[in-house]
Amino acid sequence: MAKTLGPVKRSFAPWNDPAAKPYIQYQGITKRFGDFVAVKDLDLTIYEREFFALLGPSGCGKTTLMRMLAGFEEPTEGRILLDGQDMAGIPPYRRPTNMMFQSYALFPHMDVTENIAFGLKQDKLPKGEIDARVQEMLKLVKLEPFAKRKPHQMSGGQRQRVALARSLAKRPKVLLLDEPLGALDKKLREETQFELTDLQYELGMTFIIVTHDQEEAMTLADRIAVMDKGKIVQVATPAEIYEEPNTRYVADFIGNINILDAGVTASSADATKLTVPGIPAAIEVSRACPASVGDAAFFAIRPEKMHISLDRPVETTVNALQGEIWDIAYLGDVSIYHVRLDNGSVVKATVTNATRLVERPITWHDKVWLTFARDAGLVLTA
Numbered sequence: 001m002a003k004t005l006g007p008v009k010r011s012f013a014p015w016n017d018p019a020a021k022p023y024i025q026y027q028g029i030t031k032r033f034g035d036f037v038a039v040k041d042l043d044l045t046i047y048e049r050e051f052f053a054l055l056g057p058s059g060c061g062k063t064t065l066m067r068m069l070a071g072f073e074e075p076t077e078g079r080i081l082l083d084g085q086d087m088a089g090i091p092p093y094r095r096p097t098n099m100m101f102q103s104y105a106l107f108p109h110m111d112v113t114e115n116i117a118f119g120l121k122q123d124k125l126p127k128g129e130i131d132a133r134v135q136e137m138l139k140l141v142k143l144e145p146f147a148k149r150k151p152h153q154m155s156g157g158q159r160q161r162v163a164l165a166r167s168l169a170k171r172p173k174v175l176l177l178d179e180p181l182g183a184l185d186k187k188l189r190e191e192t193q194f195e196l197t198d199l200q201y202e203l204g205m206t207f208i209i210v211t212h213d214q215e216e217a218m219t220l221a222d223r224i225a226v227m228d229k230g231k232i233v234q235v236a237t238p239a240e241i242y243e244e245p246n247t248r249y250v251a252d253f254i255g256n257i258n259i260l261d262a263g264v265t266a267s268s269a270d271a272t273k274l275t276v277p278g279i280p281a282a283i284e285v286s287r288a289c290p291a292s293v294g295d296a297a298f299f300a301i302r303p304e305k306m307h308i309s310l311d312r313p314v315e316t317t318v319n320a321l322q323g324e325i326w327d328i329a330y331l332g333d334v335s336i337y338h339v340r341l342d343n344g345s346v347v348k349a350t351v352t353n354a355t356r357l358v359e360r361p362i363t364w365h366d367k368v369w370l371t372f373a374r375d376a377g378l379v380l381t382a
Contacts, residue, residue: 014047015223023048023206024069024174028078031064031230038064040230042078051200051207053217056227057253062210065227066176069208070099083173096173102182104163106151112138113147116166123170137165140199157188164196168203175200177209181216193219214254218242226250242302247382251300256336258306258347259380262299264291272379274299278343284318286374291381301377303348306370308337310360313371321370323347325362337362339370 014020022045031039039061046052054062067073069080071092080087087095098119106115116137120130138144141161151159160180167175180196181189197220200207211217217224218238225235226249234246245251248259262283266273272289273282276299283299291297313320326346327338337349349370362368 012049012222014050015045020047022046023050023083024208025081026065026069026078027081029065029068029075029080030077031061031068031073032076038230039068039075042230042232044225044232044235046206046208048083048206049204051197051220051222052209053221053224054208054210054227055212055214055217055224055253057212060227061230062227063178066099066178066208066210069174070097070176071095072099097176098167098170098172098174099176099178100163100167100180102179104151104159106159106162106166108151111148111150112143112154112162115151115162116169119166119170133169137169140168141165156184157192160184160192164199168205172205174206174208177207179211180209181213189216190219196220218254226253245300245378245380248298248300248380251378251380256303256348256350258301258303260299260345260347262297262379264289264293264295264297264379267291267293271374274379276343276345278345279321279341281320281322282318283377284374285377285379287379289379289381291379295381298380299377300380301372303336303350305376306347306349306372308339308349308351308362309369309371310362310366311369313369316371319372319374319376321347323368323370325364325366325368328362328364337368339368 024046026042026044029039029042030037042065054065056062064073068075069087071087071090082096107118110118113134116134117130120133138147141164143158143161143165146154146158151162154162181192184192193216209220221238223235223237224241226233226241228249234241234250236244241250241254245254251257252259260276262274262276264272265275267289269288270286272285272287274285274297275282289297321341323339323341325337326340329336333353335351335353337351338346339349340346347370
């Protein structure tokens with residue numbers, strides 16, 4: 001059985017099954033706009049009923065990748081298969097996909113019912129079927145009391161639900177979500193994320209979301225493709241992306257992380273020893289390293305995996321870094337300590353504020369020790 005990191009949302013991991021057939025396949029995809037290469041020689045497989053996230057900074061190619069699947073752009077090279085069918089030459093309105101845009105693109109002169117019914121009327125469905133489908137969508141997104149309201153009479157979250165209902169009304173095989181929650185405030189966005197995952201699971205549909213929001217991708221997706229400069233750097237589950245990033249770029253892009261330049265001093269099948277210039281303590285990591293002794297590498301560790309203390313550790317001679325409190329961010333539930341190490345590097349350590357009172361509070365300019373377990377950090381070579 002494949003190793004699993006983090007919470008498992010459901011018994012669903014076709015990517016670990018060699019016999020599973022991909023539902024969507026990008027094969028050797030390149031997309032050029034003049035001299036600019038937006039997507040370069042890219043391969044990607046997505047499975048039926050998967051909630052898949054394309055994550056990356058602006059300009060990395062994620063929206064172009066989605067627009068090619070929707071039919072709004074054609075690949076310069078390569079092909080896209082959906083359920084075994086080559087999408088080349090098929091116009092957007094004939095593809096079994098529907099796209100929900102960040103702006104929602106609702107018709108301001110139409111009420112909720114009319115907005116949801118618009119695409120069904122364009123397809124010339126019978127009136128009875130249109131009415132039944134609209135009622136089904138209103139119930140699905142919990143907007144039945146707002147059926148006759150115009151978009152300007154609704155909140156941002158309600159308009160987002162209308163756009164979602166309209167996208168689902170035509171019963172596409174794949175729903176494409178282009179930054180769908182970007183216009184919502186933080187609290188509403190967090191609430192809507194869980195509603196989306198519940199809805200996707202209930203419908204049993206394939207959802208693909210484009211986002212630059214790390215937390216959004218981590219919350220929503222079964223798997224995430226991290227993109228950079230038109231290429232996919234890593235595809236994995238949210239927990240694997242966070243705990244086992246394959247490059248410094250991925251590690252730095254997802255969440256907070258401390259990354260120190262280091263050198264490999266010893267390496268075996270299950271352990272690696274490192275030294276960091278200007279820091280006397282050795283660092284040991286309980287995993288193999290692809291680099292050889294004497295090679296340069298990076299030591300990466302998440303702030304929440306570091307223990308901060310005013311007292312010098314007595315039980316270890318490794319993985320103990322000394323420094324001075326440089327800054328403190330109190331966020332209520334957690335405090336983030338910025339610690340300046342002996343070599344001038346500044347690292348972060350996160351402490352959960354589990355109690356209201358602390359007998360010996362750590363404050364600015366205190367000398368502190370940072371310790372961590374051997375399995376807490378990573379050795380990265382790229």
